[in-house]
Amino acid sequence: MRKVFVLSDHTGLTADAMARALLAQFPGEEHEIVRHPFLDSPEKVEAVVEAISREEAPLVFSSLVDPEARKRLQALCGERFFDFFQDYTPRLERLLGVKARPVTGSLHGIANHGLYQERIRALDYSMIHDDGAVTRNYENADVILVGVSRSGKTPTCLYLALHYGLQTANYPLVDDDLERNELPAALAPYRDKLVGLTIDPVQLQRIRIQRRSSGRYAALEQCQWEVRQAEALFRRHGIPVIDTTAISIEEIAAHITSEILAQPSRGGGPAA
Amino acid sequence: MRKVFVLSDHTGLTADAMARALLAQFPGEEHEIVRHPFLDSPEKVEAVVEAISREEAPLVFSSLVDPEARKRLQALCGERFFDFFQDYTPRLERLLGVKARPVTGSLHGIANHGLYQERIRALDYSMIHDDGAVTRNYENADVILVGVSRSGKTPTCLYLALHYGLQTANYPLVDDDLERNELPAALAPYRDKLVGLTIDPVQLQRIRIQRRSSGRYAALEQCQWEVRQAEALFRRHGIPVIDTTAISIEEIAAHITSEILAQPSRGGGPAA
Numbered sequence: 012m013r014k015v016f017v018l019s020d021h022t023g024l025t026a027d028a029m030a031r032a033l034l035a036q037f038p039g040e041e042h043e044i045v046r047h048p049f050l051d052s053p054e055k056v057e058a059v060v061e062a063i064s065r066e067e068a069p070l071v072f073s074s075l076v077d078p079e080a081r082k083r084l085q086a087l088c089g090e091r092f093f094d095f096f097q098d099y100t101p102r103l104e105r106l107l108g109v110k111a112r113p114v115t116g117s118l119h120g121i122a123n124h125g126l127y128q129e130r131i132r133a134l135d136y137s138m139i140h141d142d143g144a145v146t147r148n149y150e151n152a153d154v155i156l157v158g159v160s161r162s163g164k165t166p167t168c169l170y171l172a173l174h175y176g177l178q179t180a181n182y183p184l185v186d187d188d189l190e191r192n193e194l195p196a197a198l199a200p201y202r203d204k205l206v207g208l209t210i211d212p213v214q215l216q217r218i219r220i221q222r223r224s225s226g227r228y229a230a231l232e233q234c235q236w237e238v239r240q241a242e243a244l245f246r247r248h249g250i251p252v253i254d255t256t257a258i259s260i261e262e263i264a265a266h267i268t269s270e271i272l273a274q275p276s277r278g279g280g281p282a283a
Numbered sequence: 284m285r286k287v288f289v290l291s292d293h294t295g296l297t298a299d300a301m302a303r304a305l306l307a308q309f310p311g312e313e314h315e316i317v318r319h320p321f322l323d324s325p326e327k328v329e330a331v332v333e334a335i336s337r338e339e340a341p342l343v344f345s346s347l348v349d350p351e352a353r354k355r356l357q358a359l360c361g362e363r364f365f366d367f368f369q370d371y372t373p374r375l376e377r378l379l380g381v382k383a384r385p386v387t388g389s390l391h392g393i394a395n396h397g398l399y400q401e402r403i404r405a406l407d408y409s410m411i412h413d414d415g416a417v418t419r420n421y422e423n424a425d426v427i428l429v430g431v432s433r434s435g436k437t438p439t440c441l442y443l444a445l446h447y448g449l450q451t452a453n454y455p456l457v458d459d460d461l462e463r464n465e466l467p468a469a470l471a472p473y474r475d476k477l478v479g480l481t482i483d484p485v486q487l488q489r490i491r492i493q494r495r496s497s498g499r500y501a502a503l504e505q506c507q508w509e510v511r512q513a514e515a516l517f518r519r520h521g522i523p524v525i526d527t528t529a530i531s532i533e534e535i536a537a538h539i540t541s542e543i544l545a546q547p548s549r550g551g552g553p554a555a
């Protein structure tokens with residue numbers, strides 16, 4: 012199996028994501044990705060160079076800033092060295108008319124301290140307002156996710172807080188709410204902040220079985236009824252809905268921020 | 284202010300991260316980044332092309348796959364169009380000896396269903412085992428974070444679960460634990476899973492004041508004492524420690540996975 016090295020003097024998260032995105036275009040090719048972050052000394056670089064030279068035609072993706080390290084890797088790997096910074100920086104310098112000031116780790120650090128604090132605050136908010144535990148302070152929510160148990164509310168909430176700095180609450184629709192076919196009293200004043208999550212009942216059943224193996228909770232009829240009632244409620248109150256069946260948390264979050272929160276009728280957009 | 288467009292037929296998270304990493308090298312240049320994800324129809328592309336043509340010399344970073352869309356943008360923006368896929372795919376095709384099969388959104392989707400489920404399971408675990416609430420099942424933890432209140436345990440936990448699929452618990456060291464200078468009974472059997480978080484006491488005080496404005500909890504002497512005692516405990520039991528004062532959650536997580544979990548004495552490495 013081909014070895015793929017991702018090298019960075021910082022977290023390497025961006026270089027890693029780029030490498031994976033590029034390699035995803037070659038679904039038949041098996042490879043093993045190894046990330047080496049924090050290569051911030053000549054000794055650490057040397058150790059990785061040695062590891063690379065022991066492999067057969069490895070690919071090397073790098074966001075290293077140090078010119079010496081990059082020169083060594085270029086000499087060692089030739090075309091197999093993908094130097095993300097070097098490939099774009101000269102062009103940006105030309106376009107912007109200024110010289111780059113290569114700084115390690117400016118992306119995933121806390122250089123933007125205000126925004127970082129906002130993310131941490133948002134996460135506190137989302138932890139407290141998870142699963143309808145606390146319904147006070149909904150006026151401070153940027154988004155309130157609504158849906159039946161196991162439709163994806165909690166992971167989406169935490170992702171929106173961690174990555175977009177959005178104070179996101181979530182509220183589970185339980186049998187009582189679904190029978191009444193009315194917005195729960197705690198939610199009614201905040202219709203404009205609500206986003207509904209729905210899911211295919213069969214998939215919902217599968218997830219619930221994994222969690223608790225038996226009982227009404229995981230019965231297909233129960234899942235079907237809950238989803239049908241929840242969707243009717245969303246329609247009746249004009250609540251935007253996202254179907255989480257086949258998409259990931261990152262995708263749900265991107266849909267919410269780019270399509271729902273971007274609507275002019277909505278209060279605040281994403282922080283980042 | 285210069286407009287920077289990030290275009291994608293999917294979430295655009297990778298292209299966005301690359302654009303930010305590249306632009307971070309030009310700290311004096313003010314710009315506004317606008318991400319346009321899910322550009323999956325000619326109409327949506329057309330609307331963005333119009334928005335771009337209204338701007339003065341915008342930069343455009345793209346992970347679009349559609350050749351027609353890319354051709355239009357190339358013609359419109361010339362060198363200001365950064366086409367991440369096109370720039371690297373031909374070279375990868377040459378190196379791998381196979382043709383790319385451009386697929387939209389393979390990166391942030393749930394194509395790898397097993398790994399995705401693992402992340403969701405890890406998140407469930409971390410929510411249940413947050414803040415020492417439940418100390419059962421520590422034998423199933425990949426990592427147990429230990430530290431005083433507000434040292435960064437919860438955000439790091441959730442990040443490790445969401446992004447690395449690691450079942451991460453966290454346990455707060457309270458006055459009783461710190462006075463005894465012994466590992467709490469719940470942690471003692473799992474010394475090999477423990478990672479200590481520490482923080483500068485002045486920074487800790489600042490964070491605590493934001494949370495609850497007064498009392499012993501946010502007094503500087505209290506913060507200093509807690510941190511000193513916690514660090515002594517970590518030293519005494521040979522627990523690896525990360526100082527969270529000046530680094531972000533992403534950085535803390537990258538240090539834990541690349542430096543601590545990678546140690547041969549440790550049980551499991553990261554899942555991704």
